[in-house]
Amino acid sequence: MDALLQFLLSGVTVGAVYALVALGFTIIYNASDVVNFAQGEFVMLGGMITVFTYQAGLPLPLAAVLAIAITSLVGVALNKLALEPARGAPVVSLIIITIGASIFIRGAAQLIFDKQLHRFPSFSGDQPIHILGATLVPQSLWVIGGAVLVFIGLWLFFTKTLTGKAVLATANNRLAAQLVGINTGWIMTLSFALSAAIGALAGVLVTPITLVGYDVGVGLALKGFAAAMLGGMGNPKGALVGGIALGLLEALTAGYLSSQYKDAVAFIVILAVLFVMPQGLFGKSTTERV
Amino acid sequence: MKLFMTTAVSALTVLGGTAAMADIKLGASVSASGPAAFLGDPEAKTIEMMVDQINEEGGINGEKIDLVLYDDGGDPNKARTFATRLVEDDEVVAIIGGSTTGTTMSILSVAEDAEVPFISLAGAIQIIDPVHKWVFKTPHTDRMACEKIFSDMQKKGITKIGMISGTDGFGASMQAQCKDVAPKYAIEILSDETYGPQDADMTPQLTKIRNTQGVQAILNPGFGQGPAIVTRNKAQLGIDLPLYESHGVASDGFIELAGAAAAEGVRLPGTALLVASILPESDPQKPVVTAYKAAYEAKYGETVSTFGGYAHDAVDLMSHAMKTGGNDPAAIRDALEATQGYVGTTGIYSFSPEDHLGLDLSAFKMLEIHDGGWTLID
């Protein structure tokens, strides 16, 4: 019994990491129909910049805020310099552009920082919390709490605020959005800044658990992408549920079946879900425009 | 940046054809970037530094070593291409490199075909067993690491263990070797778990090991972030069993990442390099490791690692062989094979036609982490 609980706690922790990455995908996707494969690099930047500014002597909270701010700027630059000029390109080209950006950012990071692994202290110490024979480190609560807060924030943003609705309108029909007076250029800037900030926040929260190095972005982006697709791309609820589900699947497979094939089981389930629900768990079905 | 400059300069001399004919051309292909960068990065830096040192001190019998260094990014396909380039285009007389077993095996067949001596920096036993005429290696095999760990367990009366390994090349290879050699030390592996190289949490696997009846110790073959997370997770779960790590994490960075508290009492087989300062004065390796550590840390401002040490020994062995072999690949190979009692950072090498590794178990030192530092067990 305590084993099951431990598997669940592990799954939720890891799942919250995936969910945070997946949530970062949703805003950009909602605003521009682009799946940003450089999202993992935002997470990496969040972690790495915090590590290096913290080592330089800045207090941790300040280092984290600085990392999030700088990463947001990188996000805005990505949109302005790489995606804005390629508006209307087919999906394949957009995938190549964002993968190119991801390779570029990674290349820059290994020059600016280094190729070592890093970590900074957990926010609330490392004393494990005991729950019915299972344990959890306090940092897990930060990660889980972060994922839930970001989810609530995004949900409110998209359903309750005018700006959020403007983002959705921009994605739906850019020209129409402009006609009703939405400043679509500003909306895009905002979306990329927000996505990058969420990615960086994820990096700040997870680094004490997962460690950070210049090349951790690819793996995180892959898992986050898979989680977002499982839940249905563009829907914050889908990102949260997809992330947690992926984490739980991995932990339970590792616990009860085979740790060697836990990633395989996760992908098989994704394939199976997409087979039954081609738009993911919470995705909206769309008809092709002729 | 420094690395880039020197590579650029050497590459320019190659292009310009200004290299004096007498220069001895040494080729290298290591994984300075990519997933194996923490092996290849210190290796590349060490090779650059050593060649510069040798040339500043007058070179080999008055001739300078002309280094051509490539970064294969850990990709075996690229490694083969660079090896071909070194042999066919750059016309080097010897090759050092192959940070991973995959890249080494790709370079190996090129070196054998071209009849150029090659010193590998990777661990797997299949590199030198069976012996390939032109191929040598400096790191211990992973099998020897298993044996060192198991003999320590034997001393402590441990007979039943749980194993948790990374699924990367290093972890998987050592996992297989440990399973293979365990019966020799009367060790029974009751639980055999794995984790992916980028996994964030290993508590499910460790919980399974904890719940396996009779487990007396945990062994974690792996490198990169995995072992640090395993160590932290074990502390989190409060598992009160001895933890053995592999030589793959034998660096100060590991203690930092795992945290001194969680890493307390962890044992692993390491080389003299890690414990340079606490080695007894009588130790023959003391001057070698102290000199290398001082030079590397002064030049690059980061702590030395075991992996850089492999490259140090490879360059040193090669340059010694070049003193007798000169510019002739076959003569360098013969001189390498005749090496006896060379003291390196990894151990004391004595090659023979049957043994192209030339190290025994005594080269490994069993270390224990105590108060955030290393202590010698034997």
Place this chain on the structure above:
Amino acid sequence: MKLSSKWVQLAALAVLVAVLPLFFPSGYYYRVGALIFVNGLAVTGLVILIGYAGQISLGHAGFAGIGGYACALAPEHLGLPPSLSILLGAAISALLAVLIGKPILRLRGYYLAVATLGFGILVSMVLTNERALTGGPDGMAVQGLALRKILRGWGWRLSSGEFWYVMSALAMLLGVWIALNLFQSATGRAMRALHGSEVAARTVGIDVARLKLQAFVISAVYASVSGSLLALQNKFVTPDIAGFMHSIELVTMAVLGGVGSVVGAVTGGAILTLLPQVLTVFAEYEQLVLGLVMILVMIFLPRGLLPSIAAKMKGRGE
């Protein structure tokens, strides 16, 4: 006009392949040439899938892995000669492509991308984990092709590099010829109609699902054969061949050069194969440059290098 363009493209490639070695200063250039052709073959397959039929795959390296490991395993366990192992690998890849293609080709855009990605990851995971069979992440040795020895018996002494240069070139030219023929056939035209609009294609009576599957299977066979050739000439194969990065690399080559044109895509393959070789002097900056090239080409030459440049030149001529 169309007919001649096919032969012009093929002849231009063939002449280039035959003439280039005259300028090779050393044996190493044969190796690079052979790599370009092997990649060119896989990329040509992707032109059929992405350029003709408009479907995406982020998992085609999985098929390359199957082709590569078929050449490693079949000679050892089934006693099959390596040459037949290439065919066996292609057959397995085709069968697998049919099995997984049926369900996943119903998906569109990013959903298809994640499904194919999942497939590729599953293949590389099996190759990594089944250590007893595949040697695990460290890989396994591959037997050489007997043909080279036979040729030597006839008095043709080719170096390994030269031999594989010729073999890979022949394989690529054959692949290009088939792809160009397909382009002009009724099937090829239907595929392109499907690329334009799936709904429109369906209304004019095209069996959309069948066509997509055909393109998927053909491109899988291309990738598989390219994987086999790679493993045979490297005499060694590791799970990297089936990895996510290799899949991305192949798609990037195709799109960079121009996914609508076979010659364009092959050019893209050549550029990305050469890039790391040219950049060795700037190894530290390799990733930076690669990322930048990908972004810039997609922004300024959205149809890919060759077609965009060709269109510009044509525009100037008129």
